[in-house]
Amino acid sequence: MKIAIVNDIPLAVETLRRALAFAPQHEVIWVAGDGAEAVRRCAAQTPDLVLMDLLMPVMDGVEATRRIMAQTPCAILLVTGDSEQNMRRVFEAMGHGALDVVNTPALGTGRTAEAAAPLLRKIQNIGWLIECGEKEASPAVPTRSTVAVQRLVAIGASAGGPAALAELLRGIPAGFPAAIVLVQHVDQVFAAGMADWLARESGVPVRLARDGEPPQLGAALLAGTNQHIRLLKNGHLAYTAEPSGYSIYRPSIDLFFESVAKRWNGEAVGVLLTGMGRDGAKGLRQMRERGFLTIAQDQRSSAVYGMPKAAAALGAAAEIRPLREIAPRLREFFA
Numbered sequence: 001m002k003i004a005i006v007n008d009i010p011l012a013v014e015t016l017r018r019a020l021a022f023a024p025q026h027e028v029i030w031v032a033g034d035g036a037e038a039v040r041r042c043a044a045q046t047p048d049l050v051l052m053d054l055l056m057p058v059m060d061g062v063e064a065t066r067r068i069m070a071q072t073p074c075a076i077l078l079v080t081g082d083s084e085q086n087m088r089r090v091f092e093a094m095g096h097g098a099l100d101v102v103n104t105p106a107l108g109t110g111r112t113a114e115a116a117a118p119l120l121r122k123i124q125n126i127g128w129l130i131e132c133g134e135k136e137a138s139p140a141v142p143t144r145s146t147v148a149v150q151r152l153v154a155i156g157a158s159a160g161g162p163a164a165l166a167e168l169l170r171g172i173p174a175g176f177p178a179a180i181v182l183v184q185h186v187d188q189v190f191a192a193g194m195a196d197w198l199a200r201e202s203g204v205p206v207r208l209a210r211d212g213e214p215p216q217l218g219a220a221l222l223a224g225t226n227q228h229i230r231l232l233k234n235g236h237l238a239y240t241a242e243p244s245g246y247s248i249y250r251p252s253i254d255l256f257f258e259s260v261a262k263r264w265n266g267e268a269v270g271v272l273l274t275g276m277g278r279d280g281a282k283g284l285r286q287m288r289e290r291g292f293l294t295i296a297q298d299q300r301s302s303a304v305y306g307m308p309k310a311a312a313a314l315g316a317a318a319e320i321r322p323l324r325e326i327a328p329r330l331r332e333f334f335a
Helices: 010-020 035-044 061-071 087-095 112-130 161-170 188-202 253-263 281-290 307-314 323-333
Strands: 002-006 027-032 049-052 075-080 100-103 151-157 179-184 206-208 220-222 228-231 237-240 267-272 293-297 319-321
Touching: 002 010, 002 035, 010 027, 010 112, 027 035, 035 049, 035 061, 049 061, 049 112, 061 075, 061 087, 075 087, 075 112, 087 100, 087 161, 087 188, 100 112, 151 161, 151 253, 151 281, 161 179, 161 188, 161 323, 179 253, 188 206, 188 220, 228 253, 253 267, 253 281, 267 281, 267 307, 267 323, 281 293, 281 307, 293 307, 293 323, 319 323
Parallel strands: 002 027, 002 049, 049 075, 075 100, 151 179, 151 267, 179 220, 206 220, 267 293, 293 319
Antiparallel strands: 228 237
């Protein structure tokens, strides 16, 4: 994979080079010292992946991500010294299309290979994702759900998802008569912070889904671990490590949508938002085949038109709508 590094600190650049040396299949093709230089370099030589710092002079990583994704889109992995302190910037950059975030490896501990592993694992996942290597899923068979809530909105998102989810949730009124479950590709380290951020940005109560609880009226539940999330036969939510080879990213949107198609007995809507790759498209198709309303975000309003495009190509989406129209459509549907 051809990789670019964007960081204004020479020691951080050298740390990233040393970490990448453990995976010789990767090649650093250029280094930029600030976001503005990165935008120019991407236009001249677009890499497969950008390792993007957040705090830089001239132009920070959030604005650089926005411009790169608008002008010469490519995969962007945020690499920062302290992701928890920079949580707001992390979600802003992810809203513009950054795929994931990881802390800068601490290679001075004497266990350099171990310290480099989280970064290399993220890069490997992104490599699989941009090659669209998701595996086929087994077809779902409908069974009855015993859950008390009878209306559900299942929403999946990836790159560009945080901002899209915040905008969609801002259109959800108090007293909305359906439960909401959100599946966003985000590491569990950042899931709680994302739930808090979405709640502040949208005004909708957002919290992490708890293992074994049913979907809740009056709250949006966000998948919050590195395991998959799905509905059980009784309609409750469960985290599961299996199937281990099911999807590149955890949680898998496909797996959750398929469990809704298989086990939800009331009314349901599936919504697939911006994201790279194909996750969610097959599951959304199964929801449509079950008779549920399915919606995909349109190309113009998507930060990354990958997952919604795959859904459209499969005929999985009954409706393709701009982001601004999705919340009003949900209100209309459940009126």
